[in-house]
Amino acid sequence: MLPLLVLVTLASIAALYVRGDLNPILCDGPCAPQYVTPPEGLATQSPDPDEAATVGSGPIDAGALATAVAGPLQSEALGGRTSLVAVDARDGAVLIDDAEGAQIPASTTKLLTAVAVLQEWGPDARFETTVVRDGQRLVLVGGGDPYLTDTKSKGSSVERADLATLAAATAKQVGRGPVTLGYDVSLFVGPAVSPAWEEGYVGGVVAPVSPLWVDRGRVGAGRSTDPAADAARRFAELLQARGVDVTGTPTQTEASGTTIATVRSAPLSRIVEQFLADSDNEVAEVLLRQAAIKAGEPGSFAGGAEVVAQVLADAGVDMAGLVINDGSGLSRKNRISARTLAETMAEVSETPRLGSILSGLPVGGFSGTLEDRYVQSGQARGLVRAKTGTLTGVHALAGVVTLSGGRPVAFALMSDDTEGVNPFVTQAALDRVVAAMADCACGA
Known part of the structure; x- marks a missing residue:
């Protein structure tokens, strides 16, 4: 039998590994997903083995998904102007398009900044x-x-x-x-x-x-x-x-x-992961200019906005009403539609060059700006990866949610008319909408 001290030491090392405290030693920084033991509830749900051949092979039931979110979307805490767009992350099919046009995006603007700089420079670039x-x-x-x-x-x-x-x-x-x-x-x-x-x-x-x-x-x-x-x-x-x-x-x-x-x-991939996890405004503005410079535009707010629009256009993303004044989303004059954000996240899900955006997104109930959200949301905990956006009277979420059964859906949920509502109450209302999607057995 191993001595007690050895057993305690091995148990301590195992705990540090699972928590990620050994990452700087083992991986020279955060370990890639394939080397990390995910916390319970974080891994995408797998179907029953007997159903593995059929689950996820057909279209998502858009009607069932719309029904699942209908009640939560009626919450008065969402204010008078709310948009929800959901897109099948695998084939780009629009599942829900309940939108109010372009709205104030707050920090979800950073998603577009990340897409632009990664597309222009690639994930291995260094400055x-x-x-x-x-x-x-x-x-x-x-x-x-x-x-x-x-x-x-x-x-x-x-x-x-x-x-x-x-x-x-x-x-x-x-x-x-x-x-x-x-x-x-x-x-x-x-x-x-x-x-x-x-x-x-x-x-x-x-x-x-x-x-x-x-x-x-x-x-x-x-x-x-x-x-x-x-x-x-x-x-x-x-x-x-x-x-x-x-x-x-x-x-x-x-x-x-x-x-x-x-x-x-x-490497740029690490930079993107970190700035999205932290929602860092300064880093976002530098990256906006780096995207512009690589594309041959001036390294400025205006140059960066031009490149963001061009990158989205090249990807076939709907840009109706798009107005970009910065890379961070601090500007209340920015306008991005939920359709633009959802389609952007669908593009991210299918493009390896953009993979660090997904890996950098906060995870509901586990990390970043979503660490303390979805903790009590049943299946939604660990199944929501999303960028938050918050200004006075403005709340947004954009990312990917995994439906019950394992199907990924790109989504954007935006409310920008909530000045009279406690912001934590509005956040909870947004979370209930996304949790309803996670709980929906809508995948065929």
Whole structure:
């Protein structure tokens, strides 16, 4: 018999594995789905073995699905303007089209941003932050790595590049100096702050968009109002700590000369997974510009919006009423229809290049912004993967729900007229609609 200490140790390791605490060691970050033991209830339901040959082979019963959601959709907590569109994720057939036209999407806008950047760059793309030297002049060049950090973050799957590592590599090339330092943010153009954002957002809930920042422009509980300059000043301090004599104050400029040091971001697939799970506004805006740049458009709000529209058009997604002012969904002037979102999620479900969108979506009752939702919703727990969207009076969900029997349905549910309702009550009402779909034995 094994000693008690050995048994306890093995049990502890098993618990850590299931929780994912060993992922940074085993997988260099979050493990891919095939290497993870799913929590009870998270795996897609499998049909009875005797029925395996027939379940899921026929069309979904659209009438039964509509009947299942009819009652929950009548809730007064959803306000006076609610849309629900559901699409068979396997063949694109529209199952429910109960829509009010284009509505305020809030953070479900991030789904379109993720689709655009992955289609343009591919999941393996990485973004570089570099140092260029011209004589005794150094320039820190922002390459649009949204997760660039001050120092290396242990175990993070996305915070792969850091200024401390870049400073160490630079110091080896330049010795003790003296040198001057500039910073180049010319990768992005146009306004760093959307004119469609409400006053007070910048510095409070979002930083000005920049291809160069550390820790996503965060300063304590707030945001920097000049993240590129802050990053350059920090880089100067790190160089000085390495013995490099940096003279003067870093100034904005455009780089010319020879690249002497480089750090690279995490793969785009990891970045997309993380920003969707966290619903990160700053990362969304950087990725919108990266999509624009790769497509040959200006790295701006407007350039990104053009590319989002083009990518959706190329995929055959309905874009009626589409208006995009940013990549995060902070703008209340954005308009996206539930049809656009549902068809986009159907496209995501069928396109391997976009797989990190699905794997990054919060899971009902388990992770991200849905961790505390669907916990009491029976079969819906673990069967809903969706992006949330929330602004004052606005609530949305868009993603994929697995019906009873194992059939995946892409959906979008939007309400943008709920100012007079407690937001938690509206969230619960939305969850009941989606739970009704999960509980429906509508798959043939």
